[in-house]
Structures are given as structure tokens and as C-alpha cells.
Amino acid sequence: MPLSLKTPRQAAGAFGAGCCDVGWREEMFRESDAPMTPEEIEKLPYRPCVGIMVLNAKGEVFVGQRMDRDYDAWQMPQGGVDKGEEPRDAALRELEEETGITRDLVSIEAQTAEWLPYDLPHDVAPKIWKGRYRGQEQMWFLLRFNGTDDQVNIQTEIPEFSSWRWLAPAEMLDGIVPFKREVYTRVVKEFSEYL
Template sequence: MSDIADLPYRPCAGVMLLNDRGEVFVGQRLDSVVEAWQMPQGGIDPGEAPLDAAIRELGEEVGITPDKVELVAEAPDELFYDLPEELIGRIWKGKWRGQRQRWFLFRFTGTDADVNIQTAEPEFRAWRWVQPEALPELIVPFKRDLYKKLLSIFGEALRTHGGSVR
């Protein structure tokens, strides 16, 4: 295996989806044995715009169509996280050291009936709505700082749209 520092970051788009009660969507990954929940996210295809990737991932992972969301905010910069050393080589065939992510905050204009995690290639075994400030404690530890940064970046927009962030 090559030196970890030489590995690139996987380009990714992430979605913070806010309902009309100010809660954020999280799903529990199918491939995880730990009690970890995360927001929808996934790779950006070559030549694909990050916003388009975010909308595509929302459909692929959560079954939500583009007409059920409104863009509220976009993180101004990419956010990065590193995989723990023991996961490098086990995830993504050892090609990446972590992810560089573009994040988007969307308001969900649909109903819970519009959410369908039983997609063609399911990623989540369960889903729920949570208060934004609960996000860092729900995610795997190596992504916790990134989620805290997201709460700071989207803090004002979350407060404006009914979410509480302490």
C-alpha cells in the first residue's frame, strides 16, 4: 500500500436536509455495525457539478426527488476528513485517504411519505429526523469535527429556517 499521505481525497457532495420542524434527516448505514447515523452524501462523478451530485445522491440514497427540495445554503469551501488508518485499504479499495466534501443545506418541501430508503442500491437501514445540535454525537467519531464545522457554517441559515443550533 502506498503511503497514506500520498493518497488523494475522494470528491464528495453532502446534504443537510431540513424539514419544516427544523429537524435534520439522518440515516443509519447498512454497512456499519456501530450505531452511527449520517446525513446523505456520496461521490461526485467526473465532470459532475457538486450541486448536481448532491441532488442525485439525495435521490439515490433517500428516494427524494429534486422537486421536493429547495436550496437554502452552500458551504463556501470544501470540508475534509481523514479515514482512521485501520479503515484505509478496507474502504474504497484503498484509493482514498478520506473525503473532500461540498455541502449543501436544503429545505425539504415534501412529506415523510416522500422518503424512501429502499432504493435500487440501499445505503440506509433506518432513518429519522433529529435536532441539528445532535448531529455530532450521532456520526462516527472521525467525522465529528466536520459535522461541528457544518453546524457553524449553516448556523444562521438553520436558525432562519427553524432549526436550533446552540
């Protein structure tokens, strides 16, 4: 059963359909909405990011519903790697920032062998991160959640999710936005021995 958080910002759709997977921090958006060509976007670098697949004792995956979406968009926790930060530390920090799950409640079981990139749709890339990135390149971590559901708290300082639930890995893939689906499929395949 999903747990839910409803806020005025979520009800208003936050930034609407233009924002995809960066939360709703205003500093991430361009000051100008000047269009960019697909060729210009393809020359941009990827933003370094971590993704976190959290499994409960039943082998189900944690997913959260994006607060900044007007439609049913679900994803696993993820976020940028700060300058000088190790990806492992970024994963634990992002997990706590987005879910309230602290590092003492999880054990790291695996990480992907390489960084997995995805491109944002061309109509979205110019609008977020001030048009500096074409998408994200993610290092994924598989974490086992050793706590209880009441220790999950999406009412964080800067909430990213309006609700959350545990889903079977195959079911989780069905609810992911199309431009992330290939990366999520690769993550599930790479972590399959743990699922």
C-alpha cells in the first residue's frame, strides 16, 4: 500500500511538464528559455549522478512518485554527485535526503560495473540544469533495507516524492518514464542475482 504526502506545490504541479528528474530546485533551471538545437544538446556533457535501488526483505524495490509531475511518474532515488564526493557517499546522502532512510538502515550489496548514461528529451534538456547537461551518467548502487516501513520518511527538507511504495522489479519497470527505461532495465539485469 503506498504512503502519500500531498502538498500545495504537488497539487499545483510544481514546474509542470518541463522538469524531469532533478527535483524542483529553481537554481537548476535556465534563466533563459532560449531554444537549443539537437546538435547543441548532443555536445553537452552528462551530469554525474548516482542511482539507488533499495530492496526490502521481500525483494521489492522502493519507488517514489515525483512531486513535480502532473502524471504518474515513478522512479528510484537518485541525485547528483557533489564535487569531490565519492559515488558511494553520494548514494547514501541522496537516499537519506529523498527517503529519510539513514545509512545505518541499509547495507550496500552491489554497484554497477560502469556509469550508465541517459539523454533527456530534446525539449527538456535546455530547461533544466540551466542547459548545461544533455542528461545524466549514473553509477547505480543496490542497497538492502534492514529497517521497517515506518522508518521511511519522504517528508524531507526538500521533498522529491509525493508518495512511495514497494514494487516487484518487473512491475517497477512498467511505471518508469520512457527515456529512463533502458537504464532501469540494465540496472535490473546487472543486479539480477540479488533480486
